[in-house]
């Protein structure tokens with residue numbers, strides 16, 4: 390079965406993207422988070438330390 394969209398009786402409005410400023414978990418600098426699961430800046434995402442640390446959005 391592949392139901393990507395659940396059909397509900399009530400039409401739900403699309404959620405706007407959650408773009409807000411956060412503090413990077415790795416370097417504690419302010420950065421613009423593009424979504425809820427993003428907690429480190431792009432700088433730190435590129436580092437191997439980030440990949441090994443396992444700060445994944447659950």
Ligand SMILES: [Zn+2]
Pocket residue numbers: 413414415416417418429430431432433434
């Ligand atoms: Zn950072």
